[in-house]
Amino acid sequence: MSHKPRRSPNVTYETIDGRAVLVDVAGTELITLNPVGTLVWNALDGERDAAALADDLVGNFEDVTRGELERDIIDFLSELARSQLVTGWDGDQRDNDHEAM
Amino acid sequence: MAAPHPALIELAAGRRLPPVGGGKELLRSAREHRVAGLLWSRVLSGELSGERSGWDALAGDDLLERAHHRRLWATLSELDHRLSNCGIEVAAAKGVAAEARWYDRQGERPCVDLDLLVNPHHLDRVGDAVELIQPDHPLRGRVQELVDHGLLQSVELQADDGSSIDLHIDVLKLGIPSQRELIWQRTVPVAVPGGGTVRALDPETSLVHFLLHLTKDRFRFLLGFVDIARILERETLDHAFIDGFVRAEGLEVHYQLALEVVARTLGSDVGDGRGAGGRVNRSPHNARAVLWRIVWRPGIRLQGELGAVRFRSRQLWIPLPARGRWGPALRHVARRLFPTPVLVDYRRPGVGHYLWRLNRGRWQDSLRRRRAAARLRLDAGAVRSRDEAPSREGG
Numbered sequence: 128m129s130h131k132p133r134r135s136p137n138v139t140y141e142t143i144d145g146r147a148v149l150v151d152v153a154g155t156e157l158i159t160l161n162p163v164g165t166l167v168w169n170a171l172d173g174e175r176d177a178a179a180l181a182d183d184l185v186g187n188f189e190d191v192t193r194g195e196l197e198r199d200i201i202d203f204l205s206e207l208a209r210s211q212l213v214t215g216w217d218g219d220q221r222d223n224d225h226e227a228m
Numbered sequence: 229m230a231a232p233h234p235a236l237i238e239l240a241a242g243r244r245l246p247p248v249g250g251g252k253e254l255l256r257s258a259r260e261h262r263v264a265g266l267l268w269s270r271v272l273s274g275e276l277s278g279e280r281s282g283w284d285a286l287a288g289d290d291l292l293e294r295a296h297h298r299r300l301w302a303t304l305s306e307l308d309h310r311l312s313n314c315g316i317e318v319a320a321a322k323g324v325a326a327e328a329r330w331y332d333r334q335g336e337r338p339c340v341d342l343d344l345l346v347n348p349h350h351l352d353r354v355g356d357a358v359e360l361i362q363p364d365h366p367l368r369g370r371v372q373e374l375v376d377h378g379l380l381q382s383v384e385l386q387a388d389d390g391s392s393i394d395l396h397i398d399v400l401k402l403g404i405p406s407q408r409e410l411i412w413q414r415t416v417p418v419a420v421p422g423g424g425t426v427r428a429l430d431p432e433t434s435l436v437h438f439l440l441h442l443t444k445d446r447f448r449f450l451l452g453f454v455d456i457a458r459i460l461e462r463e464t465l466d467h468a469f470i471d472g473f474v475r476a477e478g479l480e481v482h483y484q485l486a487l488e489v490v491a492r493t494l495g496s497d498v499g500d501g502r503g504a505g506g507r508v509n510r511s512p513h514n515a516r517a518v519l520w521r522i523v524w525r526p527g528i529r530l531q532g533e534l535g536a537v538r539f540r541s542r543q544l545w546i547p548l549p550a551r552g553r554w555g556p557a558l559r560h561v562a563r564r565l566f567p568t569p570v571l572v573d574y575r576r577p578g579v580g581h582y583l584w585r586l587n588r589g590r591w592q593d594s595l596r597r598r599r600a601a602a603r604l605r606l607d608a609g610a611v612r613s614r615d616e617a618p619s620r621e622g623g
Contacts, residue, residue: 137298138295139291139294139295139298140291141287141290141291143284143287148287148288148291150291150292150294150295154292154295154296154299155292157288157291157292
């Protein structure tokens with residue numbers, strides 16, 4: 128299973144006033160991410176899993192723990208994957224860790 | 229909805245814009261006349277005043293347009309490859325290929341569909357091309373027969389990814405035969421973003437094609453004027469070839485008068501009608517020119533969305549001012565007035581005799597257009613009333 132997500136090469140997007148604006152897969156709607164989502168989106172380079180992303184980005188937030196951020200990133204990635212906006216994300220790695228135990 | 233905002237004429241001509249804010253009317257007009265992408269380019273360059281956040285709508289439009297163009301390029305590249313593997317060659321006209329050559333960035337020139345011209349030596353394979361692109365097309369099995377009998381100038385298709393394709397047998401689509409082989413011989417390779425090339429019309433043929441297309445479209449959108457201005461500005465054209473080409477087609481009136489409309493509208497020397505040897509061609513005043521000026525008089529031009537529902541019958545007149553082509557032109561008009569039953573079955577399906585379905589369909593179309601025109605006029609009136617109403621702050 129792959130857990131190192133990257134922005135789908137088929138997605139057209141732009142950052143406008145600090146927010147990433149993405150065109151949905153159908154090409155008919157715009158999806159605007161909040162500043163946190165934008166930070167995560169810009170970091171989706173296919174080199175890091177959710178844990179590594181949380182490690183790298185936690186310094187940008189004052190009142191969020193690393194664990195909370197990782198959970199938020201996982202939920203966010205699952206949403207993006209459902210909308211086919213990212214590749215290389217097959218699901219929550221925590222489920223696999225539990226299965227392996 | 230109609231005449232473009234005055235600042236957009238400057239935009240279309242490539243000149244600096246007068247001071248304008250992020251006015252709703254400017255944006256609405258730019259969208260209507262298909263030049264929102266050009267307007268956004270001026271925002272990006274810093275030329276337009278006002279906070280960038282005021283232009284959010286334009287930014288969104290631009291993003292959607294760029295995404296659409298990426299898909300069109302992918303479809304164009306894929307179709308070109310698949311058709312070529314079957315021994316069918318095509319070349320792109322207008323659309324994304326034109327944008328790549330004569331505009332500054334992807335998304336500037338809105339493109340709805342792909343226009344593909346079939347190699348005239350492969351016209352006996354148009355049926356195969358339709359089968360490959362859209363196997364469930366309603367005219368499948370009948371297309372080749374229609375092409376062989378000269379009853380089809382183009383066929384509208386939909387690719388697997390939903391992209392609209394206009395497959396052209398004759399790219400000029402005047403209803404009178406054109407110099408297809410010459411047009412094809414002059415096609416040139418154009419780079420595809422991401423690698424590879426596709427064939428496209430050369431600049432000289434593109435200019436003639438755009439002028440004819442603008443005329444058939446009743447000069448309704450400002451974008452059509454920009455297309456022509458851009459080619460004239462950015463290409464070193466072989467005017468001797470253009471002269472010879474339009475003379476051989478009998479299209480001197482079409483070419484010269486459409487060029488004059490562009491030049492007068494944009495208020496520049498774009499399109500001074502410079503012909504072979506650099507001489508300026510005189511404006512024609514023969515009977516065919518008089519007919520052209522009556523049919524495409526100033527009052528019908530730059531009507532925007534309203535022009536889409538009014539003045540449509542003028543398309544029928546397009547071949548008539550062609551010199552020495554009366555016979556083919558009248559035959560074309562007759563075919564348009566009384567299309568072959570196969571095409572009536574396709575365009576006007578239903579129960580009833582051929583004449584009944586043909587005329588009922590025309591009557592229904594006419595009613596739909598009149599209602600659409602009335603709605604557009606009502607909307608325009610509502611917009612004007614809203615803009616003229618006193619504001620609460622000032623009142």
